[in-house]
Amino acid sequence: MKRQLTTLLIASAMSVFSAAHGTQLLVGSYTDGASEGLYRYAFSSVSGQIGVKPLQVLKSENPSWLTLSVDHRLLFAVNENGAGKGQAGSFSVSAKDGTLKPLNQISSGGDEPTHASLSHDQRYLFVANYSVQPTPGGSLSVLPVAKDGRLGASVQQDQHKASGANPERQASPHVHSVVSSPDGHYVFASDLGADKVFIYRYDGASPKRPLSPATPAFVDLPPGSGPRHLLFSSDGKQAYLTLEMSAQVVLFEHNDGKLIERQRLPLTEQNDVAAKAAGALHLSADGRFLYVSNRGTANELLVFAVDEDSGKLMQVQRRSVEGDHPREFVIDPSGKFLLVANQKSNEIVVMRRDPRSGMLGETVQKLPQDAPSDLKFID
Template structure:
C-alpha cells in the first residue's frame, strides 16, 4: 500500500475511533476576537485527546457559561455582553445543536446560570461591571419546547463597598442550587455574601423568596465567586476571588456554617489572588480549585470522608494564562483547563487514586475559551 493510501486509512481510522468512542465536549468562548461562539468537539477519554477539528461551530455572542438540561437535550447559555442575553438551543441525539431563541436578562454581563431541578426556570447571574445599577439575579421561565420566556423576577443586593473599585455595586457571580433543588445560593462578589433563597416552582410570578437565614457573610473585601455542594449536600465549598481562598461549609437546614478557610497561594502580591472555579472528583475524595492572576494554577485538596474538611495536596501550573473554567472528563482520568487569555485548552492526566494532576497530554488552540461542558 502506498504512502498516500496509508495516510488516508490512518486518518479514516482515527475519525472512526473518535466518532464511535468519544464523548462530546462543548466549549463556550468570548467572541471579542476570532472565536465564533460555541464549539462542539469529540473527546477520547482513553487517551485524553480532543479531536482538533470541531464537529460543529455554533455562532453565538460571547457564550461565557453553558448549562445542559437533565436529559442533555437542551442547552442554555448566557451571552456576556453589556446588554446581557440568555440563549436556548436544542441538542439532538447525535449531539447536533440548533438555536431556539434568545431573551434579554435585564442586566449587564451575565456570567453564570443554573436550571431548576424541575427544569421550569433558568436562573441567571447578571454580574454587571458598572456599579450603577450593579448586578442582579433574574428568573427566566423555560417553556416545554425549551424556549426561554421573558424575566419574571429580578433581585438586587446591597454592595459591601469595602473595595471602592470592585465592590461599589453588587456583582452576582454565580447561582447554584442545593442538590435536592429546594434552595438557590447566590454568590455576590460585590456584597461579600452568599444569599440564600427558597425555590417554589408553583409560584410563577415569584419563584424565589429569602430563606431563613437569608445569607452568610464572608470576610470584608473577599469577593465570593463560585459555590459547589458535595453529592449528599452535607458540605459546600466556595471560592473567594479577591482574597484567593477556599471556604468549606457544613450545610444544615439550608444554612451555611463555615468550618474552614484556606489560602490558594502563598504569594503576597495582590496580582496573584484571583480565585476562579472549583470541581469535585466523581467519588468526592478530591477538590480542584483554580487561581488565576499571576499564579495561574490548579490547587488540589483531599476531602475528609466524614467531615468534608480539606487538606492541601498539590499546586499545578495550568501552563497558560487565566484559567477561566475547567472540567473533569466523564472518565475522571483527565482535567481540561480553559485558559482564556492564552487561547488554549490544556488537558492534564489525573491519577484517580491519589487525586494528583500529572503530565499534560494535549494543548489545543482555542480562542478565548470560557467554559467546558460534556455531553455523555
C-alpha cells in the first residue's frame, strides 16, 4: 500500500509539472567541439518540435549519460573523461519549471564512465566505467546517494577479466552498462571487453558492499561479440541485449537473476566490420515494440514486434537515422515521436511514430546540436 501511494504521488507530481510547463528534453553531449555539455529544451508532443533555443545550458565536461530519479526531481550525469578524471555529478530538478541546479560532482572511480543507473530503492548510483586504456581498465562503481541527492565516494568497485578475443578492443575489461532487474534484487553489468554479462545480488542494507556475485555469476556471450546495453521487459520475464561488435540483439528469458538465451538476431546483413556497431535499445511503453540502433556505416534503426507471450522478436522495419552515429534515442512520453542523437553529424533527428503499428514515419525536425550522446525527458 505504501509503495502504491508513493507511485501515485510521483505520478501526480509529474502530471502537474507536465500540465504547467509541457514536456522538456534533457540532452547530454560530448564537449570536444562546440558543445558546452548539458542542455534543457522545451518539447511539443503535439508537433514533435524541439525548441530552437535551449531553456538552460550548463557547462559540464562530456556528460555522456543521464539518469533521472523515479520522481524526476534528481538528475545524475556521468562525465566521460579519461586519465583519472572520470566523474559523476548530481543535479536537482525544479518541480516548478524544470530548472537544473548542480548539487555536487565526484570521481566515478574509473575512466570514461559511459552509463549509470539507480538502484531500485534509489540509494545507490551504479556507474559503468568503460576505460578506453588497458590501465586501469573498465570497472563497476557503486556510489551512495544521500537524502539530499548528493553523491558520495564509491563504496565498491568490481573489475572483471577480459576475454582477449579481439586483441585491439578486448585486451582489458570495458563495462558498458549496469542495470537492475525490475524487482531490484539483481544488478547486471554488461562488459564489452569480457564478452559476459555479470550478475550480482543487491543488498541495500549492506553499505560497505551492496553487490555480491549471484549464482551463476555471469552469462557467456560469443567471443568477440562485445555486450553493450541490457534492457528488461516491465514484468522482468524477458531481457534484451545489444552485442556491439557483432551487431546482434539477443533475447533472454529471465527468472530470479538467471538469463537463458532464447533468440539472437543480426542487425545488418553486411559482412563489413565497419557496418557492425550496435548501440542503444528501447521498448515502447506498452512493450509491443523494440527499437535498436546500429551505428558504423549502417546508421539505422531497426523496429521489432515483440511476441506477447514469449517476448520473441520479428523485424518489421529498418529505417535510416538520416545522420551519422546514432549513439542514443528516446521515445517521447506521448509515444508519437522518436528522437535520435546523431553524435557525429551533430544533430537531433525527430521522427514521427505510429503507436499502433510501431512504424517510424516522416522526419519532422533536425535540430543542430553538437555531439549529442544521450536524451531524457522530464514529463
